Amino acid sequence: MxxxxxxxxxxxxxxxxxxxxxxxxxxxxxxxxxxxxxxxxxxxxxxxxxxxxxxxxxxxxxxxxxxxxxxxxxxxxxxxxxxxxxxxxxxLTRCGKCYSCRRGRDNRCDNTWQAGGMKKGDPIGxxxxxxxxxxxxxxxxxxxxxxxxxxxxxTEPLACVIRSIKKSQVEVGDYVAIAGGGVMGILHLILAKRRGATVILFEPDEGRRKFALEIGADHVIDPTEVDIAESVMEITDKRGAQAFFDAVGKVPILESGINALGKGGRLHVYARVYPKGEPISIDPNLFHDKEIVLSGTMSQNREDYLQAAEMISRKAIDxxxxxxxxxxxxxxxxxxxxxxxxxxxxxxxxx
Ligand SMILES: [Zn+2]
Ligand SMILES: [Zn+2]
Incomplete structure (x- = not known):
């Protein structure tokens, strides 16, 4: 050149x-x-x-x-x-050599900044x-x-949500609840529908609820009007959801999400929670009695990224x-x- x-x-x-x-x-x-x-x-x-x-x-x-x-x-x-x-x-830069990269978690590379080749004093990003x-x-x-x-x-936001959906093992016939109707909530909605789930989406903004319905949500609910867990239980015939994604990042939502889960349900912390360090309270017997799973994801690994790029490239998603x-x-x-x-x-x- x-x-x-x-x-x-x-x-x-x-x-x-x-x-x-x-x-x-x-x-x-x-x-x-x-x-x-x-x-x-x-x-x-x-x-x-x-x-x-x-x-x-x-x-x-x-x-x-x-x-x-x-x-x-x-x-x-x-x-x-x-x-x-x-x-x-x-x-995202990944070193490919650290423990995390070698264990397939290059989304959480131990040397991500150094792998970007940035020198001290350089602007980062x-x-x-x-x-x-x-x-x-x-x-x-x-x-x-x-x-x-x-x-x-x-590609990047889609890849992050692909990781989230894969880790939560959304399956055909599941009830999936999603908190948040922004970009990340909508991407979860699109992919959960593709996996054959029935989706309940919680979003306080009316315009966003309307949009989520157009995109394919089966139920849209204003969480400021009703109790999240109660409405999931009502819709699911008291069985609870198989997966609950928090795409907002709020402790009260996570605590409602736990109570919205059915047996074997997965609560997925997708969004970073602010303020940081605030604990959630949970009855540990729920892990025992209902076999629930708490999980979360951050970013995407290169497989997730490739899958997202191919979906967009082949127009498998709009x-x-x-x-x-x-x-x-x-x-x-x-x-x-x-x-x-x-x-x-x-x-x-x-x-
Ligand atoms: Zn690494
Ligand atoms: Zn992003």
């Missing part, structure tokens, strides 16, 4: 403050692939950094839901890849809100030539209903503002 490509990137530097800078790119190292970014969706992490709810990472090179086109390939990075291929890029992404070859997943690159940018709007990179502030609005699902930045 010509040596003078300039990467323009956005950095979150303080609440509601975005700076852009430019760096000159070198040719990819042997194990790297340079991707010209087409689209990057805004997720909760970046949103919290933008609003100031999470101020730990300034200056943050946000943007981990990335799609694009291969621009250049390092000499040992090209397994099945060619310049011009459409790709999904996983923002996956850097998808930019014109290019220099990725390690293992982060790059080829998709079909006619794949919609805006939809492909949603994610267009949850893409509320696209904004060009120059209107990043407008994009972030839109992402904080309750009526919007994913906001995608296009380059």
């Amino acid at each position: 010509s040596a003078d490509k300039v990467l323009r990137r956005a950095m979150l530097t303080a609440p509601k403050e975005i700076n852009f800078d430019e760096i000159t790119l070198e040719a990819p190292a042997a194990d790297e692939v340079l991707v010209k970014i087409s689209a990057c969706a805004i997720c909760t992490w970046e949103k919290r950094a933008y609003t100031g709810a999470d101020q730990r990472f300034y200056p943050l090179l946000g943007g981990h839901e990335i799609s694009g086109v291969v621009e250049a390939i390092g000499e040992s990075a090209g397994y099945g890849l060619e310049v011009g291929d459409r790709v999904s890029v996983s923002g 996956p850097g998808g809100l930019a014109t290019y992404k220099m990725a390690k070859a293992y982060q790059v997943f080829k998709v079909a030539d006619d794949a919609d690159l805006v939809e492909v940018s949603l 994610l267009s209903p949850i893409i509320s709007a696209t904004f060009p990179l120059d209107q990043l502030t407008e994009a972030f503002e839109a992402s904080t609005k309750l009526e919007n699902y994913r906001i995608v930045v296009t380059m």
